[in-house]
Amino acid sequence: YAFNSLVLLIALSSCGETKQEEDKADSRPNIIFIMSDDHAYQALSAYDDKLIQTPNIDRLAEEGMLFEHAYVTNSICAPSRAVILTGKHSHLNGMMDNSVRFDSTQMTFPKLLQENGYQTAIVGKWHLKTQPTGFDYWRVLPDQGHYYNPEFRTPEGLVVDSGYVTDIITDRSIQWIKDNKESKKPFMLMYQHKAPHREWSPKEEHFRAFTQKEFPEPATLFDDYAGRGTAAKEAEMRISSHMGVTYDNKINPEIAEKLGHKDFIYWYKNGYYEMLARMNPSTRAAWDEVYGPINEEFEQMNPQGDALTSWKYQRYMQDYLGSIASVDDNVGRLLDFLEEEGLAENTIVIYTSDQGFYLGEHGWFDKRFMYEESFRTPLLIRWPGVTQPGSVNGQLVQNLDFAETILEAAQVKIPAEMQGRSLVPLLKGEKVDWRKALYYHYYEYPGIHAVKRHNGIRTDRYKLIHFYYDVDEWELYDLEMDPQEMNNVYEDAAYMEVRENMHEKLIELMHEYKDEVKVPTN
Ligand code: SGN
Ligand code: CA
Numbered sequence: 001y002a003f004n005s006l007v008l009l010i011a012l013s014s015c016g017e018t019k020q021e022e023d024k025a026d027s028r029p030n031i032i033f034i035m036s037d038d039h040a041y042q043a044l045s046a047y048d049d050k051l052i053q054t055p056n057i058d059r060l061a062e063e064g065m066l067f068e069h070a071y072v073t074n075s076i077c078a079p080s081r082a083v084i085l086t087g088k089h090s091h092l093n094g095m096m097d098n099s100v101r102f103d104s105t106q107m108t109f110p111k112l113l114q115e116n117g118y119q120t121a122i123v124g125k126w127h128l129k130t131q132p133t134g135f136d137y138w139r140v141l142p143d144q145g146h147y148y149n150p151e152f153r154t155p156e157g158l159v160v161d162s163g164y165v166t167d168i169i170t171d172r173s174i175q176w177i178k179d180n181k182e183s184k185k186p187f188m189l190m191y192q193h194k195a196p197h198r199e200w201s202p203k204e205e206h207f208r209a210f211t212q213k214e215f216p217e218p219a220t221l222f223d224d225y226a227g228r229g230t231a232a233k234e235a236e237m238r239i240s241s242h243m244g245v246t247y248d249n250k251i252n253p254e255i256a257e258k259l260g261h262k263d264f265i266y267w268y269k270n271g272y273y274e275m276l277a278r279m280n281p282s283t284r285a286a287w288d289e290v291y292g293p294i295n296e297e298f299e300q301m302n303p304q305g306d307a308l309t310s311w312k313y314q315r316y317m318q319d320y321l322g323s324i325a326s327v328d329d330n331v332g333r334l335l336d337f338l339e340e341e342g343l344a345e346n347t348i349v350i351y352t353s354d355q356g357f358y359l360g361e362h363g364w365f366d367k368r369f370m371y372e373e374s375f376r377t378p379l380l381i382r383w384p385g386v387t388q389p390g391s392v393n394g395q396l397v398q399n400l401d402f403a404e405t406i407l408e409a410a411q412v413k414i415p416a417e418m419q420g421r422s423l424v425p426l427l428k429g430e431k432v433d434w435r436k437a438l439y440y441h442y443y444e445y446p447g448i449h450a451v452k453r454h455n456g457i458r459t460d461r462y463k464l465i466h467f468y469y470d471v472d473e474w475e476l477y478d479l480e481m482d483p484q485e486m487n488n489v490y491e492d493a494a495y496m497e498v499r500e501n502m503h504e505k506l507i508e509l510m511h512e513y514k515d516e517v518k519v520p521t522n
Contacts, residue, residue: 026117028186028410029383030347032334033402035084036193036327037077037125038367039353041378043196043324051215051359052321056332057380060351064382065391065427071458072399074442075355075367075374078102078127080399085109087403087418090441091515095128097444102128107415109403110134110188116412119185121176124169124192126153135190137176141165145194147201147323148278162280164203166195166323170330174337181341188406191334195323198365199247199275202322204286210322211290217313218360220484222306225362227487229473231452237358237366239316240309242449245298247271248365249315250291255299313360320359344384348409351380352399361484368451370440370465371485375458383409387427395434396460397423419513436460439509445469455515457506464502476502 041047045054046061073083074090082095085108090096094103110120111134119136126132126140131153139152150165151158161168173191180187202210225233236242244263245251251261253269263269279287294315303311331351338344356374358364367374377399381387400420407414408422425432441455456465463485465475476490476499489495510516 025184026186027346028117030186030343031188031406031409032338032347032349033188033190033406034192034331034334034349034351035125035190036195036324036353037197038355038357039196039324039327039378040357040359040373041353041376042359042361042373043321043357044378046380047378051317052324054324054328056328056335057351059332059335060349060380060382061390063384063389064349064380065387065393067379067381067397068392068394069460070352070377070379070397070399071375071438071440072355072377073440075369075440076442076444077125077354078129079443080354081126081128084399084402087400087414087420089400089419089439089513089515090443092419092513097447098127099444099447100129102130104128104130104133107417108134109406110190112407112412112415113188113410116410117185118410119180119183119187120189121173121187122190122192123173123176124190125194125197126192139172141194144197146278147194147199148275148283149280150194164326166193166203166326166330169193170333174334177337177341177343186346186410188410193327193330195327196320199271200316200319200323201275202319203326204283206322206325207286207290210318210325211294213318213321215314215317215321217310220362220486221309221313221360223362223486228485229467229475229488230471231369231454231467231473232362234450234452235364235369236448236450237364237368239312239360239363239365243312243316243365244268245312247275249312250294250319251298252295255295259299259302309363316365317359346384348381348383348406350402350406351378352402353377366449366451368442368444368449370442370454370456370458370463372479372483375440381423381427383427388429391429393426395426396436396438396458397426398438437505437509439506439513439515441515455506455510457502457509459502459505462498462502464499464506466506 043051044057046058046066072080076098078098079090079095082093082102086093114120114134121137122132122135123139132138139154142151142153147165149160149162151160173189245256245261246253246263247268253272338347355367356376357367358373361373401423404414404418404420404422405424408424437457437459439457443453445453452467452471453469454465454467461480463477467473474490475488476495477485478489
């Protein structure tokens with residue numbers, strides 16, 4: 001049997017690659033998949049320009065398509081990455097939460113591209129613990145990685161690159177494209193940033209500008225969670241009480257301790273010192289110059305209560321947005337490079353994030369919930385000659401669709417076991433019958449930030465969520481009447497029909513996606 005399959009393999013590969021075909025350049029498009037970590041659509045000016053201008057990332061919207069309703073399936077890092085690689089929901093790819101080790105023997109889209117004549121690479125955030133497979137080149141951050149002078153995992157072992165992480169990931173990506181320029185194969189690069197993940201550390205050239213800005217507070221910064229269930233009330237991701245003034249807001253632990261802030265007793269204190277210890281002397285000097293006066297002012301003002309929350313929100317936004325400024329600079333650098341090398345025309349560029357993020361909405365930071373800010377994610381795709389520049393798509397799409405999209409664009413057969421749907425028809429501007437509801441399932445509980453397990457569905461107008469495990473609570477939102485999701489209408493008599501309908505749809509989708517968790521019907 002082994003002998004026969006070997007013969008078959010030789011026969012297949014020799015008929016696939018005749019001498020003539022080898023010489024002919026492959027005209028299939030190159031693909032660059034850009035993903036940042038925790039980049040909220042509220043902080044990307046193609047979506048919303050009240051917080052920051054991101055002119056370089058916006059070019060992808062101006063020259064391509066912006067998806068208004070792009071979502072994830074499980075709003076957390078490693079699970080999102082596994083969904084993207086496999087085109088399957090978490091319960092089937094096995095990566096239910098951040099603690100799992102990704103089964104890298106399973107089928108992924110990079111492996112399929114590699115088998116079908118693409119050169120493949122991944123540079124930057126990986127987070128799946130096991131060694132990357134399906135890549136000709138890989139250089140990834142261990143676990144979450146660091147902002148300053150970060151280590152990278154490589155086939156040769158751990159190495160340290162000096163500089164700021166977002167610049168380094170870009171340099172290495174550009175270098176890989178240059179090194180393979182002579183190849184006749186098209187390439188697929190996963191260019192994945194650490195930024196703007198917590199602890200939101202900017203590059204020194206962005207320290208000053210962002211710390212001098214003041215940002216508008218979201219309407220729900222002081223949400224009291226009335227009108228929602230236990231899950232929202234018990235989540236530990238409030239700016240007021242779970243964000244630390246040291247590690248998160250960059251106040252020296254000695255000052256924090258003197259003023260009676262409690263977060264110095266947690267590991268946050270060490271996180272703060274570790275962050276400083278990683279900086280070069282010049283970065284540290286720039287840091288002291290800008291963050292020193294912030295510390296002095298904080299000590300003098302000693303804000304309390306709501307004033308402290310407002311102060312923390314400003315500090316949070318200054319650093320979070322400052323770290324996005326480098327992502328934007330570097331995306332610009334990569335796009336310019338593609339143009340200079342004559343590669344832009346035949347390269348599909350995708351920009352997304354592993355999930356959305358709370359920028360003070362509902363008083364929160366972090367993600368995890370099926371509420372819009374973390375469920376939604378930015379998605380911009382530029383495909384010259386195929387996608388109409390400046391187009392906007394309003395269909396319900398999901399990161400579950402990325403593998404299928406990339407495979408179709410690369411003219412590689414989409415395996416039947418993948419659960420998403422290729423976005424290629426949408427990118428071509430074709431009118432197609434599209435899905436009417438999205439399925440979501442989050443599992444990491446008990447765990448950091450204490451967001452309870454939940455699953456649910458979203459249609460264009462309604463959202464039904466079931467929180468389970470140590471509770472059994474349902475929430476229903478009318479997104480047209482209540483876009484901020486402040487008011488659960490599950491028990492509202494006026495919504496009984498909608499509620500029944502949503503329950504039916506949820507069960508349908510669970511069957512369709514083979515998710516067998518036992519969910520009571522109501
Ligand atoms: C770290 C962060 C959390 C964050 C998780 C997951 N804490 O644990 O705030 O939710 O990562 O993020 S930190 O203090 O270490 O920054 S994820 O994007 O990898 O899912
Ligand atoms: Ca993330």
